[in-house]
Every structure is written in structure tokens, then in C-alpha cells.
Amino acid sequence: MSHGKIREDKTCLNCNHQVEERFCTHCGQENTEPKQVFHYLFTHFIEDFTHYDGQFWKTIKNLLFKPGKLTAIYLEGKRQMYVPPVKLYIFMSFITFFMFSLFPLINLNFDHQESPATVAETKAKNDSIKKVISTQLTEAVNKNTKNLSKNDSILAATINKKIQEGAKEATEPKEEMNFNDGIDESIVISGAKNAREYDSIVAKNPSFGYNLSSPFVHKFFELKESGIPKKEIFQKIYEVSFHNLPKALFIYLPIFAFLLWIFHNKKKWWYFDHGVFTLHYFSFLLFLVTFISILIHTQRLIEHIKFFDTIIDISYYLLGLYSIAYFFIAHRKVYHAHGLVSFIIGTFLLFINFFVFSFLLVGLAMISFLMIH
Incomplete structure (x- = not known):
């Protein structure tokens, strides 16, 4: 319900009829002072939906x-x-x-990027893990290959090498998409690397599909060239x-x-x-x-x-x-x-x-x- 101050004048500002109480019986307008504090604009909007009834x-x-x-x-x-x-x-x-x-x-x-200190700490930890794994694997393989034949020893050495390579791959950070880079320069559309090449291809083989996709391709190359x-x-x-x-x-x-x-x-x-x-x-x-x-x-x-x-x-x-x-x-x-x-x-x-x-x-x-x- 509105808390605006009631006017002393009982003449409705909207239709000039006499207002007996708070609202005009002729047009329904509330007979409050026309000038209100600034927050009234917002409270009045809310009150329109949450009034007393x-x-x-x-x-x-x-x-x-x-x-x-x-x-x-x-x-x-x-x-x-x-x-x-x-x-x-x-x-x-x-x-x-x-x-x-x-x-x-x-x-x-x-924009989230790890600090240089964090990167260095992570690299040192991964190197330490790789060293421990490599040492343990080498000892385990050497211990169990003393009595093996020559072919079996070669096979065990190969397996040991593959395991170490797998350990290295597991501990190295994966390369992720860098959202701070521009569009990959190697990307081509319909054999074209830029808008000029694309227009040349379209001119030789005009079609409805090319005309429909042309604005999007030009925008793509525009973004690509602008980096x-x-x-x-x-x-x-x-x-x-x-x-x-x-x-x-x-x-x-x-x-x-x-x-x-x-x-x-x-x-x-x-x-x-x-x-x-x-x-x-x-x-x-x-x-x-x-x-x-x-x-x-x-x-x-x-x-x-x-x-x-x-x-x-x-x-x-x-x-x-x-x-x-x-x-x-x-x-x-x-x-x-x-x-x-x-x-x-x-x-x-x-x-x-x-x-x-x-x-x-x-x-x-x-x-x-x-x-x-």
C-alpha cells in the first residue's frame, strides 16, 4: 500500500473531481502529493504488484x-x-x-593463470615423482631379470622403457586451450585462408549455400586477421x-x-x-x-x-x-x-x-x- 502523503486539497489532480478519502471515486487516482522522494519510483513499482489486497x-x-x-x-x-x-x-x-x-x-x-612460483613448484614435484618412479621400476626390473635369457632381457628392458615413458606422460601437464590466443591461423574454410581467397572461390562457383554462409565466413576471417x-x-x-x-x-x-x-x-x-x-x-x-x-x-x-x-x-x-x-x-x-x-x-x-x-x-x-x- 502506498505511503505517499495525502494532499490537503481534496480536488483530484487527474480529473478535478472531489476526493472523499484517499482515492478518487471517479478515476481511481490516489490523492497524494505529486512530488515524492526518489526511492518512491521503485517502491511504487513494487507496491503495484504487492499491495495490501x-x-x-x-x-x-x-x-x-x-x-x-x-x-x-x-x-x-x-x-x-x-x-x-x-x-x-x-x-x-x-x-x-x-x-x-x-x-x-x-x-x-x-584469465586464471598459475603464478610462476606455483608453476615451478609443480614442475619440481613432478620431476621428483618421475625420478622415484623411474628408480623403483629400474630396480624392480633388474632384480627380476638376472636369470632371464637374452631375448627375455631385451623384452623386459623394452617394457621398462615404455613404463617410464608412461610415467613421464602421466606427470607432465596437459596442454590446454589458451583463450588469450587468437583464432588458429591454420584453419581454412572451403580451401580459403582469408576472405579474398574465399571470395575468389565463390566467384568461380556461385551457389545459394555460399551466399548464405558468406557473412559468417567474412566475419570469421575478420576476427582471425584482427587477432x-x-x-x-x-x-x-x-x-x-x-x-x-x-x-x-x-x-x-x-x-x-x-x-x-x-x-x-x-x-x-x-x-x-x-x-x-x-x-x-x-x-x-x-x-x-x-x-x-x-x-x-x-x-x-x-x-x-x-x-x-x-x-x-x-x-x-x-x-x-x-x-x-x-x-x-x-x-x-x-x-x-x-x-x-x-x-x-x-x-x-x-x-x-x-x-x-x-x-x-x-x-x-x-x-x-x-x-x-
């Missing part, structure tokens, strides 16, 4: 634990009891992506993809609703009805993603406590199963389909949406790659 909390409770109820009630015309679908989706989007901006799910820190580190490339792809993800989800909303429209009775169910179902389902998914992100960051903090780590791992699987079951339950409750029919349609819809949304994510990654500069 508990509309927001009732909405969240039903959204999470009663699949399909919000949609069914809204389509029946009861629209004052809960937060409207569009408003709910926008709020959940804000919370989700605000959380991601503060605490990214993917850690792209490739941008792999770390920076991955970082920029992640940043641009994250920036465009809300737009991609917003674009996908009408696609999801359209797929629902295709598989249901057009006379009984309008596209509007499917849109309401989609907004509620996507709001639930956004809430679930936000909760999972909290679990991930919690797990990073307590990863040394095995019991809680196991509990959180199990929670991921349970939440994943619930997100799938949620759709089937909501679908049956809203569309009143027979159990088997609802299951078949729901399975088909999830299957199609998985591939369509995957295609959208791939397209988002490709666009993000082209936007690197």
Missing part, C-alpha cells in the same frame, strides 16, 4: 502450484482477482534478466546473446500461441485464448529459471558441503520434470481435453516447440556472432 502473492501461488488455473479463470472473465497476464509476464521478465545481469549463469573468466582473443570472442557472443534474449522470447510468444492455435478447435478457442495460456506458461518458466539460477549460485557457495550439493543436484532434475508435467496439467485444465488426447497433443506441441525454439537460439547465436566488433 495480496493480488500478486495470490497470482504467484496459483501460477506455481495450480497449473492452468490462472488461464481458466481469466478466460471465464474473472480478471480483477489476479495480476493480468501481460503485466505478470513483463514483471517476471524484468526480475529474471535483472538477476542474470547481476549474477551470470555462465562464468566466462578465462581478437578467443576469450573476448566468447565474451562478446555471450553479452550480445544475453542482450537479445528478451527480444527472442518476446518474438517466440506469438509463435508458441500459433502452434497451440493450429492443434485446437478454431471455433471454440480463439488465438487470444492461446495467447493468455502462453503468457502464463512463459511467466511460470521465467520464475523457474530465476529460481534455478538462485540454486546454481547457492551451489557455488556451498559446493564443499556434499550433502547440500547432492540435494541441489536432485532439485534440478525434479524442477525439470515439473516444468514438463506442468504443461500437460495446465493444457488439460484449460482446454478440457480427454486425458489421452491432451497427452498426445501436449507431447507433439512440446516436441515441435523444442526444435523451433532451438532453431531460434541458434539463430540468436549466429546474429550475435555477426554483431561482434
